[in-house]
Amino acid sequence: MLGEEAYHVELVRNTDEGKLDAYILDGEMEEFVRIVQPEIECVVTTGSDRRTILFHAVADRASGETVGDTSFFEATGDWVKSTNVFDGVFKSIQVKGSRFSEVVFNFPKGNDRD
Numbered sequence: 400m401l402g403e404e405a406y407h408v409e410l411v412r413n414t415d416e417g418k419l420d421a422y423i424l425d426g427e428m429e430e431f432v433r434i435v436q437p438e439i440e441c442v443v444t445t446g447s448d449r450r451t452i453l454f455h456a457v458a459d460r461a462s463g464e465t466v467g468d469t470s471f472f473e474a475t476g477d478w479v480k481s482t483n484v485f486d487g488v489f490k491s492i493q494v495k496g497s498r499f500s501e502v503v504f505n506f507p508k509g510n511d512r513d
């Protein structure tokens with residue numbers, strides 16, 4: 400959740416490929432929201448391990464999304480294949496003029512307070 404449910408980041412883990420996909424969505428999680436960032440920095444903690452990963456913007460010809468105008472990002476790493484639970488902090492995400500910094504979450508739980 401970004402802000403008071405203004406937007407959401409949905410993470411999808413692909414264990415076969417060692418990929419984490421991130422989708423920027425609206426507050427109701429119904430529509431994709433394109434942003435201009437070429438990458439999103441995230442600090443991930445698993446046990447005593449701490450690493451910085453970058454989610455890179457993905458262009459998609461089918462949707463017309465391009466780097467600099469996309470709702471889809473991906474990060475890769477072998478650790479994704481074997482890590483079911485982790486804590487993370489998105490350093491900064493800017494969506495339609497609003498900046499969300501130091502967004503703390505748990506995967507797979509998220510960061511909803513309810």
